[in-house]
Amino acid sequence: MMTILTTQMSLILLLFLSITTFHKCMCSNHTVVRCNEKDLDILLTFKHGINNSLSMFSRWSTEKDCCVWEEVHCDNIIGRVTEIDLSTYFFEYASVKVLKGEMNLCILDLDLGGVDLHKETNWFQVVNSLSSLLELQLFDYNLNNFLIGTSIRYLNLSSLVTLNLDENNFTSHLPNGFFNLTNDITSLDLALNNIYGEIPSSLLNLQNLRHLDLSNNQLQGSIIDRISQLPNFQYLDISANMFSGLIPSTVGNLSSLKHLFIGSNNFSGEISNLHFSNLSTLFSLDLSNSNFVFQFDLDWVPPFQLYQLSLRNTNQGPNFPFWIYTQKSLEMLDLSSS
Template sequence: MCSNHTVVRCNEKDLDILLTFKHGINNSLSMFSRWSTEKDCCVWEEVHCDNIIGRVTEIDLSTYFFEYASVKVLKGEMNLCILDLEFLSYLDLSWNDFDVIRIPSIQHNITHSSNLSLGGVDLHKETNWFQVVNSLSSLLELQLFDYNLNNFLIGTSIRYLNLSSLVTLNLDENNFTSHLPNGFFNLTNDITSLDLALNNIYGEIPSSLLNLQNLRHLDLSNNQLQGSIIDRISQLPNFQYLDISANMFSGLIPSTVGNLSSLKHLFIGSNNFSGEISNLHFSNLSTLFSLDLSNSNFVFQFDLDWVPPFQLYQLSLRNTNQGPNFPFWIYTQKSLEMLSGEVLGHLSDWRQLEIMNLGENEFSATIPINLSQKLEVVILRANQFEGTIPTQLFILPYLFHLDLAQNKLSRSIPKCVYNLTHMVTFDAEELPVDIIIELFTKGQDYVIDVRWERRTIDLSANSLPGEVPLELFLLVQVQTLNLSHNNFVGTIPKTIGGMKNMESLDLSNNKFFGEIPQGMSLLTFLGYLNLSYNNFDGKIPVGTQLQSFNASSYIGNPKLCGSPLNNCTTEEENSKITENEDDESIKESLYLGMGVGFAVGFWGICGSLFVIRKWRHAYFRFIYGVGNRLYVTLMVKLNSFC
């Protein structure tokens, strides 16, 4: 039995609103060229309609970022008339570059469960956005991250918010530079996720936090908050994610934190907490997945035979003092993929490890050999490691960040077949979670999110001798290469010109010699270069790239010459000029001699023919005789073929 199926077309009101919004967009994207009345608006790209009533319910025009480019960047006017779509339940305009934000009076309240995301849009000059958002009383999720709302929490404006249905609120990276008003946590009793990170918020957390009994996700990291907070938080039983790191919280960590049995992620590092921390704090956290206690003054008092009820994926103990009895329970964590701490003797047990950050500790002896083949990031900088770099490090197929700087490594880099696949071929896959690491590149310290795979090799500040293996310069995807402050010798191979993605190159303070390869001028992404204090000679290759750096990139190479250096010797320049002048003089003399010889020979023969009659007659008789002989020879040959 067959039945007729009627396709409901886009509602006319919705169509008019979408066309009004499109009219303000100054964009050449082909997507908007297909936002045409010739097609039903329900089939337009990034527009979704309800299949039954034909009304627009979802619009996603956010920008997606990749390592070298971004996709779908909208410019022009962001007309929030789009909020007049009566059945709109999801709107995302994040990370675009709107010049003007038009906020008309909204005629309809959103009546359905809804999500509004305008992250990365600058609203600090707008005065009526607050009223518009406040009119959306049925809003469930509001994302205003990186929005420059620096006046949002000032004064008493917070009390006028009417977002009683809100369950998710993201206001991170808005530079509030304010305290939290007492009534802030009275916004709604149903909120489950709250993000206020990176806002310069100061002062203490209001007691109204305890009103949010349904809160599961709280991020207050990277602010200037003070006081004691853990006592209050431990009274909220539904926590799954808690990040209060990088603040100024103080006091003891009460054992009641162990009552948060649903907790999966706990980040409390980089504060002023003190006192003991032991297995009593974690005995009931059976679902704990990631733990950050870094940069803290805790006294570790774990029972030596304690076995945790959890298996961690991520553990950070950077800049902590584990005391004379290192927590043996860490050795039981077989699922670790990200680490810091004194665990070198058991590294071979973690076959799933992807991130290893043991930087800035006091580890000594040699670098471990039996490492996980899944390692993507290895950071061992600022320790006391000695000896050689294990060959195994150069055959890790997923490795894209290797930092061994500031150690005591003193043997040549291994010459082997490098199997660093991620440093040869491009793979834009992201890591599964947000991982922040410190990176030294372009002569500065950076903090980066390694989800964007920045291919880095840093072997600086060791005592590495000998020549750099050619294989290292065949890793064409490397963006940062730092070999400075070692004892390397030899020349830079021409193959360095193939490292097209290089952004930061530091070979300073070594014993390299020879000329700088011409191919280095082809490194068009190069933003930092330091070749100073070596034994390079000759002239710096001419090209806009190498001449764009100042003289400090080349100083300390007495025999190096050319722009931008000013120390090219006059004698050297004069000798080159003299050589050029000598060459030109020789050429001129040669050409002049040839010309004179030709003239003399020509007139010596031809002039004699014209002046001396006997010679002239003899010459023409000779020519005539040659012609007769050629004629006779030709006729004889022809007759022989007949």
Template structure:
């Protein structure tokens, strides 16, 4: 009955006259009360009542009922179910309690659990008791998501007990301390989210041991130290976000080895030096909509049975600042192509090699110490939707027909804004605080010198030319016309006599007209 938009309304004391092995009722409205009739379903192995409009406390019997060894999947996600799970034992293979109102300390796990999603709840307290718990056997946990809760404390050095993990998300909590070296023992790890906590210290070099790592999100912490060159050795990295930390030093050229990288975000740090010229090695940023095996990091399935009924994967998420707004990207993450190096101490010029990334959609290099001009070939990145730069505005930027966000404010731009429907469609706030900039949509008009500056740069591949052919043609026309008349009078004697006789008659007519007018005035 999943996704059928049906209302399943029964009496609170209803006892079904049948047993079930599988129950798939996602998005089927059965709330607001918790379905108490589940207690008599002793044969149920798969239970999916997500998005079912339940606003109630989970009854005490439910967790004992759910912990039965035959219960393979429990999915209560996207409801408003509450209850304290402190001390509760979770014993199912796949457990999804995300986006509810559960509270208390974290529950206990059995070795049987393969997936545990408790994101977007009200869990609190230190995380270490959960990580240090003794399991009656080897852990089979592959996917752990406890993001967006109120968990606190330090990440303990016990990750060697969880070596089966492939995806770990502890973002949006109050975790503190250093990232432990033992995280490097998660050899099968594909995605790691520790964003928006209070973690400090260096990025542990032991993460180089995670040879399958495809997504690394450590943004929004207090991490210090340098960008480590080993990151370039992780050829599987597709998305790297380290924004809003305290990282220093240069951007290592080894990062250009990441040919599969489609998202690079190191904004709002203290990075210095120049932008590496090898960014054109990000080959997947030169394509749009290309499918690649490395994109499998962005989506995953629980198991065959879950896919059989839902027909939809689960998606990794990443917070990106696009067009000045922070937004969450999930299902479309694999289609994003983004580079954000803004708010650092980078200097030098913008390398022309960036212009070869024709599939790049979002580029932000603003709030640095960059000098020189914007590369003239930047107009070739025709997929650009958001652009934040500093420098001089090249004429080729009028080719960026997909731009929906432009920020050139608070720089030292000069000359005329190139005339194009695209660039004139943005309001004046996109260009403010550029004293030498003129032309629409600004109110400052351009002088002749500024007009010349605005057309001085010409792209060798641009159709047409910015040379003022009208004035050149007018000058050539005058020269040809003047010498054409003079040559005809010189070689044709009869034409020359007629021409001068005409001039004499005109002179006499003017003389007589003036004389008559002056005589008439005197008589009056």
């Protein structure tokens, strides 16, 4: 079986064997189209970190300008490498994604596609040096000690707007300062991580947050009061946790909300049309596996049109909820065991 990655590959290889999207940096006003020496060094380091199974890499030779190498693209004005595109190559025997990205240091988006960072020692320092990083995808990397390690205190993500830490088996609580990493973040994913305990109050610092996925953890306490104070939510998934308490009617003030998944928790109390009074853009709703007491007015007409609705394993009472008849755009409806 062909092996693309070596067991002792360099961090450069780790960073580039993934799908990455980068921002083009105007680093000089040179008009000579020639490969930048720094870019050349990085390309060669990357090449040497791979078992040279693809003939394409054997044609990456210093006898030619790297801007004319196969699948390497340079800016026509400044001569900097702006893209490496291996999307046409199919790594059938490698558990890696295709390579696509820019070679200068103005990295904006980084997706490390399933590499086991638990065994790497210097990835944190390199990521921390990317001060312009806007998007960081670190899902399914076995970062089980990351949240409780001392290194997270020194993480510099001041420009970050998207952070995905799904499926890392953290099995820990969220440290108090976790939500202080960046105030500009708009999308945060922490699903499928066995995170337990309560959500730190620092969550309220993320006033620009639009997408939050905390699903499939063991989180406890009352979170909705805090979430209803974050006005820009469009996507909220806290399903499959151990959250409890009442759902305040103020959740109906999240007028930008499109997707709401709060099922499979320990919430209690009433759910009524007041909770949805201003949710005119709501598209998906999951209230399944819950003990809510549903108190919708018989003549209530929701301000939204749902595409997806799950009321599985809920107590809807003796009559079919009349308001569901008003949902003309429904394509998925789950009322099983209700």
